[in-house]
Amino acid sequence: MRHVSIVNIAVSLLIANICFIIGAAVAELEQPTSVGRCSPAVFFMHFFYLALFFWMLISALLLFYRTVMVLSQMSRSTMMAIGFIVGYGAPLLIAVITVASTAGPQNYITKQFACWLNWNESRALLAFVIPALTIVAINLVVLIVVLYKMLRRGVGATTQPDEKHALVVIARCVAILTPIFGLTWGFGIGTMVSRNIGIHVVFALLNSLQGFFILVFGTLLDSKIREALAGRLSLRNLTSSNRTRSTSAGPSSSSGPGFFQWMRRRRNVYNISEAATFSNMSSGSETYTNA
Structure with missing residues (x-):
């Protein structure tokens, strides 16, 4: 289910x-x-950015469920149903309500500079800001709870010898979970309340690299994915080496086993024919004796 969440993110x-x-x-x-050209782009942008946040929320709640409620068991089909209903149903509902409540496309998008939700006339931007910042706050709380649980259970017994220090474990967990939980979007508060160019640059840089961070920390550092890739690469190398051997051996190596198999078949045929001849001779002599 965690991999399903990462794929949908x-x-x-x-x-x-x-x-x-x-x-x-x-x-x-x-x-x-242009209202006619911007409105579809804004709607789908609004919908899929909200879907991104809700799937990040599902990832955080899944980790919280596995960390806190260890003995509780939920079926995979139930998790999948909840994930897709929350991950895509809630964003679609919010996006549709936003379009319906702005009373026409003139108040749905901005008038200039960008294709995005309106702020000055209808405050439609709140339909994105409020869910996004709420999910970021929830994910931050989940991250703190998970780190607390890990440190309380004893990190030294479950980590590598060079990672027994608590600060190293905390740094590694934060690096892995921050892009998956979308915590870098919290800098969006700074872009709303301040005109400092540095905050805008940090916000744009971190969120433009979110996909790259998910690839590195959420995919390439996953032990199961590394094992699957290693197994597939080793199988491919084994297959290619076997093909290389069979090709380099040539017809001379293949003629040897074929010759021995031909001799073995000839020997079997000779033994069978000899046994049949001997049985015929025995039956003939027996008939002759009875006669």
Whole structure:
């Protein structure tokens, strides 16, 4: 289920960023922004960015469930149903309500500079800001609880010898879980309340690299994924080495086993024919004696 969450996070982030690029291109070509062209891009951008946050929430709640409620068991089908209903159903509901409540496309998107939710007239941007920041706050609390549980259970007994220090374990967990939980989006508060260019640069840099961080920390550092990749690569290398051996051996090596198999078949045929001849001779002599 954790891998399902990571896949849906990556897909939602990919589609949302594609819609962001399309909206930026439309806003750059047309000033003021075209409502007819911006509205679809804004809707899908809003939907998939919210889906990204809700799937990050599912990942955090799944980790909280596995860490705190150890003895509790939930079926995989139930987890999948809850995940897809929350991951895509809730964002779709919020996006549709936002379109319906803004009373027309003129108050749904911004008038200039970008294809995005309106703020000055209808405050439609709150339909993205409030769910996103709420999920970031919940994920931060889950991260703190998970770190506390890990340190309380005794980190030294479950880590490698060079990672027994608590600070190293905390740093590693934060590095792995921060992009998956989307905690870097918390810098968005700074971009809303401050015009400092440094906060905007940090926010843009960290969130533009979120997919790369998920690839490194959430995928390549996963032991199961590394084992699967290593097994597939070793199987591929074994297959290619066997093909190389069979090709380099040539017809001379294949003729040896074929010759011995031909001799063995000839010997078996000779033994069978000799046994049949001997049985015929015995039966003939026996008939002759009775006669």
